Amino acid sequence: MTGSGSLPTPHPDPADAVGPVGTAGPAEAVRRTVIVSGVASDSHTWNLIYLQMLVEELGYDVVNLGACVPDDLLVRECQARRPDLVVLSSVNGHGYQDGLRVVEKLRAIPALGETPIVIGGKLGVRGAESQERVGRLLAAGFDAVFDDRADAVVAFRGFAAVLPGRAVGGLL
Numbered sequence: 001m002t003g004s005g006s007l008p009t010p011h012p013d014p015a016d017a018v019g020p021v022g023t024a025g026p027a028e029a030v031r032r033t034v035i036v037s038g039v040a041s042d043s044h045t046w047n048l049i050y051l052q053m054l055v056e057e058l059g060y061d062v063v064n065l066g067a068c069v070p071d072d073l074l075v076r077e078c079q080a081r082r083p084d085l086v087v088l089s090s091v092n093g094h095g096y097q098d099g100l101r102v103v104e105k106l107r108a109i110p111a112l113g114e115t116p117i118v119i120g121g122k123l124g125v126r127g128a129e130s131q132e133r134v135g136r137l138l139a140a141g142f143d144a145v146f147d148d149r150a151d152a153v154v155a156f157r158g159f160a161a162v163l164p165g166r167a168v169g170g171l172l
């Protein structure tokens, strides 16, 4: 499944370059690309459609890789597309394990060392994750973890709207 995404290109009409376009002036404005993806074990898809629509509403181009994305495919797509943000989602209860494993592979690619990468959804089977598990995900390389809490989507919107650098993540 792919969204409206394609490789990032300079936007032809600055008047259309609405939304988060960084600090460039209108003449230099470019659309920014977000990769939305499920993780390898997870076959749920509506979470991904929801996130795609949310991120598109913020003005980004979205490449939605779909469900059950093998780690290597995710790494290859991120390497090739150099997105401005990577959003991983999992709801089947294995997101914590999948996330820990794949973020290490993403961070091992030098070009993705500073790319904001977040994960969210129902990452385990006990509701919201413990501080300890969220801490491990952050230590492994995520910039932010939006787990199964009531304010997760609002917090994510705030994060994605401004695309902070890596240091800004935290327990959300």
Ligand code: B12
Residues within 6 Å of the ligand: 041, 042, 043, 044, 045, 046, 047, 050, 051, 087, 088, 089, 090, 091, 092, 093, 094, 118, 119, 120, 121, 122, 123, 124, 125, 126, 127, 146, 152, 153, 156
């Ligand atoms: C539909 C469904 C399925 C369908 C999926 C069809 C499809 N095309 O997607 C099918 C039948 C295939 C399915 C399969 C399974 N499912 Co299912 N499924 C559901 C169900 C009923 C609805 C999910 C859904 O579509 N919700 C709508 C979307 C829009 O919402 P969402 O997924 O909840 O995502 C929201 C948030 O989590 C959050 N979010 C998600 N990701 C992210 C990421 C970020 C960054 C942020 C900010 C927020 C965020 O935002 C979304 C909007 O609020 C839920 C129960 C429920 N009522 O939620 C169970 C549920 C997710 N499934 C569950 C399970 C266990 C499974 C199976 C493992 C069952 C089995 N034993 O085979 C398999 C998964 C197999 C696999 N390999 O992944 C469990 C997960 C348990 C847990 N994590 O604690 C749930 C919660 C049911 C339950 N209560 O036990 N499932």
